[in-house]
Amino acid sequence: MTNVAINETHRQQTAQLDVPPRLLMGPGPSNAHPRVLQALGMRQVGHLDPCFIELMNEVQSLLKYAWQTENPTTIPVSATGSAAMEATLANTVEPGDVVLVGVNGYFGHRMMDMAGRYGADVRRIDKPWGEVFSLDELKAGLEEHRPKVLGLVHAETSTGACQPLEGVGDLCREYDCLLLADTVTSLGGLPLFLDEWGVDMAYSGSQKCLSCPPGISPFTLGARAVEKLNQREKKVPNWYLDMSMVGKYWGSERTYHHTAPINMIYGFREALRLIAEEGLAERWARHQTNAELMWEGLASLGMECYVERQHRLPSLITVRIPDGVDGKAITQQFLKDFNIEIGNGLGELAGKAWRIGLMGFNSRPENVHMVLDAFKYTLNR
Amino acid sequence: MTNVAINETHRQQTAQLDVPPRLLMGPGPSNAHPRVLQALGMRQVGHLDPCFIELMNEVQSLLKYAWQTENPTTIPVSATGSAAMEATLANTVEPGDVVLVGVNGYFGHRMMDMAGRYGADVRRIDKPWGEVFSLDELKAGLEEHRPKVLGLVHAETSTGACQPLEGVGDLCREYDCLLLADTVTSLGGLPLFLDEWGVDMAYSGSQKCLSCPPGISPFTLGARAVEKLNQREKKVPNWYLDMSMVGKYWGSERTYHHTAPINMIYGFREALRLIAEEGLAERWARHQTNAELMWEGLASLGMECYVERQHRLPSLITVRIPDGVDGKAITQQFLKDFNIEIGNGLGELAGKAWRIGLMGFNSRPENVHMVLDAFKYTLNR
Numbered sequence: 001m002t003n004v005a006i007n008e009t010h011r012q013q014t015a016q017l018d019v020p021p022r023l024l025m026g027p028g029p030s031n032a033h034p035r036v037l038q039a040l041g042m043r044q045v046g047h048l049d050p051c052f053i054e055l056m057n058e059v060q061s062l063l064k065y066a067w068q069t070e071n072p073t074t075i076p077v078s079a080t081g082s083a084a085m086e087a088t089l090a091n092t093v094e095p096g097d098v099v100l101v102g103v104n105g106y107f108g109h110r111m112m113d114m115a116g117r118y119g120a121d122v123r124r125i126d127k128p129w130g131e132v133f134s135l136d137e138l139k140a141g142l143e144e145h146r147p148k149v150l151g152l153v154h155a156e157t158s159t160g161a162c163q164p165l166e167g168v169g170d171l172c173r174e175y176d177c178l179l180l181a182d183t184v185t186s187l188g189g190l191p192l193f194l195d196e197w198g199v200d201m202a203y204s205g206s207q208k209c210l211s212c213p214p215g216i217s218p219f220t221l222g223a224r225a226v227e228k229l230n231q232r233e234k235k236v237p238n239w240y241l242d243m244s245m246v247g248k249y250w251g252s253e254r255t256y257h258h259t260a261p262i263n264m265i266y267g268f269r270e271a272l273r274l275i276a277e278e279g280l281a282e283r284w285a286r287h288q289t290n291a292e293l294m295w296e297g298l299a300s301l302g303m304e305c306y307v308e309r310q311h312r313l314p315s316l317i318t319v320r321i322p323d324g325v326d327g328k329a330i331t332q333q334f335l336k337d338f339n340i341e342i343g344n345g346l347g348e349l350a351g352k353a354w355r356i357g358l359m360g361f362n363s364r365p366e367n368v369h370m371v372l373d374a375f376k377y378t379l380n381r
Numbered sequence: 382m383t384n385v386a387i388n389e390t391h392r393q394q395t396a397q398l399d400v401p402p403r404l405l406m407g408p409g410p411s412n413a414h415p416r417v418l419q420a421l422g423m424r425q426v427g428h429l430d431p432c433f434i435e436l437m438n439e440v441q442s443l444l445k446y447a448w449q450t451e452n453p454t455t456i457p458v459s460a461t462g463s464a465a466m467e468a469t470l471a472n473t474v475e476p477g478d479v480v481l482v483g484v485n486g487y488f489g490h491r492m493m494d495m496a497g498r499y500g501a502d503v504r505r506i507d508k509p510w511g512e513v514f515s516l517d518e519l520k521a522g523l524e525e526h527r528p529k530v531l532g533l534v535h536a537e538t539s540t541g542a543c544q545p546l547e548g549v550g551d552l553c554r555e556y557d558c559l560l561l562a563d564t565v566t567s568l569g570g571l572p573l574f575l576d577e578w579g580v581d582m583a584y585s586g587s588q589k590c591l592s593c594p595p596g597i598s599p600f601t602l603g604a605r606a607v608e609k610l611n612q613r614e615k616k617v618p619n620w621y622l623d624m625s626m627v628g629k630y631w632g633s634e635r636t637y638h639h640t641a642p643i644n645m646i647y648g649f650r651e652a653l654r655l656i657a658e659e660g661l662a663e664r665w666a667r668h669q670t671n672a673e674l675m676w677e678g679l680a681s682l683g684m685e686c687y688v689e690r691q692h693r694l695p696s697l698i699t700v701r702i703p704d705g706v707d708g709k710a711i712t713q714q715f716l717k718d719f720n721i722e723i724g725n726g727l728g729e730l731a732g733k734a735w736r737i738g739l740m741g742f743n744s745r746p747e748n749v750h751m752v753l754d755a756f757k758y759t760l761n762r
Contacts, residue, residue: 004449004577006661009446010442010443017423017436028640032424040418040644042418043412043413046410046722047595055400064390064391065392079464080641117620213645215642215645216596235498239491240460241621259595263413263648264596270398280387341427346637
């Protein structure tokens with residue numbers, strides 16, 4: 001066959017897969033629902049198999065329910081949430097378009113970085129991390145910058161703040177601007193009405209309130225965004241995320257573009273089925289109830305949430321690190337003594353706050369109690 | 382919480398996941414190894430968990446063995462093979478760079494499409510589908526076009542032809558050009574020596590000879606390619622695939638970029654462990670032996686392979702559709718009567734050939750016999 005000698009250097013001996021039974025109470029990934037993990041291991045079929053096409057239809061329908069949208073272009077992107085984020089911008093931004101980003105946390109910065117790579121004239125409006133924009137502030141931003149796209153983070157995973165979106169869609173229509181919403185940490189965890197709120201494009205992650213492992217990500221384009229995509233002068237400068245082609249695989253044509261991540265779609269479908277079974281109203285209420293339990297428990301330990309109550313996410317809670325406490329040492333102790341992962345602060349909140357997730361399957365009272373007990377123990381309270 | 386009524390239209394009733402037990406003998410995905418499916422369902426840990434970092438090290442080492450490379454930048458991309466393909470071009474091509482693509486099948490076209498989106502001055506050399514380029518032909522192409530990158534498809538999944546790469550790396554160095562190789566259908570199935578052959582960048586898929594589901598994809602950059610990336614004037618115009626950032630997560634810094642697809646990495650690691658256990662020499666020999674069994678069996682049924690013997694891939698066999706036979710009707714009958722998936726022709730081979738995969742776990746004598754029996758039955762031979 002060949003005369004080249006095989007190099008054995010990297011033929012490493014490795015052990016059978018085994019990992020500690022972590023309780024993932026950080027900013028994500030959160031633990032997948034057991035039924036989702038089971039679905040992941042189902043035997044494969046081809047990505048153009050008639051039975052797989054049927055599963056695709058179901059996934060699209062269930063995702064529309066979760067997001068409360070009628071957008072035909074509602075699909076999972078074959079990669080993690082950041083790719084779906086990039087897909088929204090890659091498809092709709094043309095060089096020179098003004099993109100206005102509301103920056104009040106880490107992911108606003110990421111949106112700016114991405115938009116810049118697609119040639120956007122990127123502008124920003126700012127609020128301190130942990131705060132949110134008022135309608136008046138957004139209106140002033142639209143008036144000043146006259147953007148083609150306004151990007152907002154509905155649920156800022158870095159700060160734990162929930163940006164209200166009611167009324168923003170109307171404002172954007174007034175200024176002939178598309179509304180882009182990051183719903184990574186809100187989809188499946190708190191009230192979200194894409195169509196009612198006039199959101200034109202949105203993305204999310206699978207590994208937060210959907211309780212599916214990372215590797216696939218919800219994506220949707222409304223009619224106004226699709227129109228902008230269709231009127232592009234040049235090809236989308238990103239082949240993998242080009243919705244004029246991906247959309248044909250998920251559309252009625254079912255034309256091959258790239259091989260769909262079959263097993264991730266199995267798991268994703270199961271995660272969406274769980275939402276349909278529970279019902280959105282019940283699911284949102286469960287997240288809210290458990291978040292309130294956590295807020296009260298933290299207060300009774302003398303700990304303080306970073307975000308003021310009316311704008312707090314139920315899915316991601318930022319807690320101030322008490323004076324004199326080494327935040328990272330505590331997260332390491334959580335991992336070591338309790339097998340619990342909570343998150344360190346990111347960006348401006350590094351060293352100032354911990355991030356606690358109460359997402360999807362993990363939003364349960366017993367998990368709240370375990371996290372509170374771990375704080376009691378590690379902080380001697 | 383909110384006064385908006387929840388729209389129940391898409392709250393679809395769906396059945397528990399179940400799919401037919403297909404034998405996937407087409408161009409991919411091929412069936413995952415049972416141990417890989419089992420690994421997929423392992424409980425999650427965080428993407429920055431110390432125990433996950435250890436798994437990442439193992440994955441990188443085992444992937445280097447499979448590809449026979451010492452490249453430090455050898456990682457899985459968090460998406461399917463087409464994204465890893467795009468990553469090679471996105472990171473190394475700057476606007477105006479001449480990229481020369483050897484087009485002798487469908488995936489050469491895709492490489493041209495992608496390179497064009499990154500502003501390359503795309504040139505092509507052509508061979509009829511199913512044939513391969515000689516060193517002299519490649520030298521003439523380099524002489525005429527003086528490209529910065531030469532892209533070749535080592536294993537053309539659309540034609541079943543294997544492009545010899547021995548000597549091409551030396552030629553590329555002579556012309557100060559990077560060699561890019563598509564190894565989607567060769568990695569783990571046939572002799573492949575990236576470093577020995579002087580391949581500067583390569584990508585592959587998980588769902589072919591690695592017997593892992595699609596959704597994660599091998600990617601590697603050699604020193605010369607990394608140098609070109611480091612000398613870029615502008616940011617990589619693709620955030621998700623920007624290796625100057627992704628490389629820091631997989632490098633010693635382990636800096637957060639995007640959330641890694643934890644469970645897909647579990648499965649991918651198991652697939653690579655299976656290669657290390659079997660050994661490359663044994664694995665390549667197994668693929669060759671089973672391919673020869675298939676070739677002989679097809680010949681004894683009076684059927685003809687599309688590619689001449691010396692350039693045939695052992696992993697993907699293209700078979701001419703006999704005159705008067707409706708190729709698609711036969712593939713449908715395979716699915717219906719045998720639960721076997723084989724592939725229809727793609728591009729120029731549509732309607733002219735079937736595509737039969739003998740990849741990874743599926744490259745077994747009993748599968749060869751089953752496919753041959755199905756042909757006997759459906760073609761009345």
